[in-house]
């Protein structure tokens with residue numbers, strides 16, 4: 001029998017106990033099983049649920065009979081109120097969605113482990129990368145890129161044509177670009193009197209783009225069109241903010257509590273530009289799920305406006321903010337979770353804008369040109385493509401957990 005086949009079932013006061021062929025045991029609450037019943041009476045034709053009204057402990061949830069059929073592939077339950085029918089559950093489905101006996105904890109632990117760029121400990125030069133020609137050639141090439149980006153938080157695409165618009169062409173393999181306030185694509189180059197610090201030759205501390213949006217972009221693309229040898233500096237930086245925030249929680253629990261509860265102000269208040277902007281969004285820097293694990297970290301110092309919180313939270317906020325920034329900028333964190341590289345013309349760096357903070361070192365703009373072209377994808381657009389492709393490519397990936405890496409599952 002397959003490992004996910006069911007060896008035996010037993011209905012008890014506390015739900016259904018299922019023993020699988022490989023020895024794993026799981027318990028399922030009666031209300032949960034009933035809520036996930038797929039019988040004709042519970043589901044509409046199009047697969048939506050329309051009966052969610054049975055209270056835990058109700059007599060209707062008595063399991064009168066439970067059986068294992070089809071060599072363990074199917075479990076049937078006869079509910080007291082369920083017109084005497086046997087309702088079927090697929091064994092593989094039960095196994096996949098099992099939540100007892102530490103199943104959720106194991107799942108969370110394996111998600112957490114993948115935050116830590118394990119490959120880095122063995123190789124300081126670890127940099128996930130794919131080749132443009134491979135990405136364009138087949139779905140397997142797209143999947144290779146998309147799945148690395150999902151897992152590692154970023155992926156370099158090498159040897160892209162040095163042509164304007166390429167960045168959009170690549171993004172469109174996943175979906176439509178986000179129409180942000182900068183337009184569908186934007187150009188990052190040093191200009192006199194820049195309207196944004198990014199368009200100067202100054203250093204940029206690690207930050208998330210568009211943190212003042214209700215939903216900041218999920219993926220950012222930066223395509224290097226020109227980077228003259230004569231330009232000194234200008235190296236790109238990336239650091240895993242989720243990993244740093246987890247370390248912050250262990251080292252400074254009180255500060256962590258403040259940064260995960262007190263709302264900071266993110267803003268872009270700039271009316272005097274071609275497309276006037278007045279955007280404000282208040283949210284804590286760090287978001288956690290119901291288990292206290294970090295699911296999002298919003299950090300964009302140049303776009304943080306006046307704090308608007310009750311007076312007794314002001315000083316604690318600034319202390320916590322300072323402690324986080326100190327940790328984020330420490331050599332220790334950069335050695336563990338940071339990346340530094342000089343883009344070459346033809347390099348297209350793609351990264352999770354909500355997990356990997358990005359920045360750059362200052363550079364000399366008199367000695368040559370540096371030109372990047374960028375665009376964004378919404379987190380939902382990317383995650384949808386990732387999940388759909390995991391099915392078409394028959395890859396077993398964590399389709400529920402992937403949104404934690406994009407900070408879209410705050411559970412708050």
Ligand SMILES: [Fe+2]
Nearest residue numbers: 198208209358
């Ligand atoms: Fe940026």
